Amino acid sequence: GDSVTQMEGPVTLSEEAFLTINCTYTATGYPSLFWYVQYPGEGLQLLLKATKADDKGSNKGFEATYRKETTSFHLEKGSVQVSDSAVYFCAFRSGSARQLTFGSGTQLTVLP
Amino acid sequence: KAGVTQTPRYLIKTRGQQVTLSCSPISGHRSVSWYQQTPGQGLQFLFEYFSETQRNKGNFPGRFSGRQFSNSRSEMNVSTLELGDSALYLCASSLSSTNTDTQYFGPGTRLTVL
Numbered sequence: 001g002d003s004v005t006q007m008e009g010p011v012t013l014s015e016e017a018f019l020t021i022n023c024t025y026t027a028t029g030y031p032s033l034f035w036y037v038q039y040p041g042e043g044l045q046l047l048l049k050a051t052k053a054d055d056k057g058s059n060k061g062f063e064a065t066y067r068k069e070t071t072s073f074h075l076e077k078g079s080v081q082v083s084d085s086a087v088y089f090c091a092f093r094s095g096s097a098r099q100l101t102f103g104s105g106t107q108l109t110v111l112p
Numbered sequence: 113k114a115g116v117t118q119t120p121r122y123l124i125k126t127r128g129q130q131v132t133l134s135c136s137p138i139s140g141h142r143s144v145s146w147y148q149q150t151p152g153q154g155l156q157f158l159f160e161y162f163s164e165t166q167r168n169k170g171n172f173p174g175r176f177s178g179r180q181f182s183n184s185r186s187e188m189n190v191s192t193l194e195l196g197d198s199a200l201y202l203c204a205s206s207l208s209s210t211n212t213d214t215q216y217f218g219p220g221t222r223l224t225v226l
Contacts (some may be wrong), residue, residue, distance in 0.1 A: 001215055030211075032211045032212050036217075043116075043202055043220045051212045075178055093211040093212075094211060098145075098160055098168050099147075099157035099168055100145075100147075100155075100157065101183075103154075
């Protein structure tokens with residue numbers, strides 16, 4: 001069935017370090033792919049999205065490229081800040097299923 | 113433009129009671145979806161409404177129900193509450209219900225069942 005496999009956390013980095021959070025998906029059809037971020041006590045905020053193969057989504061220094069051949073949508077940022085500390089969720093919408101299917105989330109902590 | 117609003121933000125109920133949660137979507141959005149977030153199960157889809165019609169339903173018991181009004185506002189109801197219903201309930205709205213549409217989330221309602 002449809003699913004998202006996301007890198008296990010927690011991840012702890014020093015400020016200005018490089019970030020990669022791996023995400024792979026199993027979906028029917030041609031899904032749209034999303035990264036959401038959740039700060040403590042809040043709902044989910046859209047970070048970026050890509051709707052077709054080879055699209056690159058980007059926002060606030062974060063990037064992810066839709067790789068159809070490897071069914072992946074890895075999140076990257078070149079230099080993380082303390083304010084990036086949050087939980088990151090990879091998700092997709094596919095085919096006739098209109099709902100978002102989420103990964104389990106990756107807790108990121110950035111230390112000064 | 114105002115974001116998705118959910119009321120109340122926090123609720124405490126006891127087992128066996130029922131509860132109604134409310135969601136107001138972003139102005140102009142016609143699709144509203146509900147999700148349950150728990151530490152053990154993560155984010156799980158409950159149901160989606162579009163133009164007052166339920167379009168899709170997740171794998172939850174019939175105690176969970178919802179509806180959407182003509183102004184696109186939505187409510188979800190949980191009857192005969194169980195301890196396992198304690199969760200953060202998130203509402204999300206989008207312009208339509210196509211796969212490319214972005215769902216925008218509200219802050220959630222934190223439900224605690226004692």
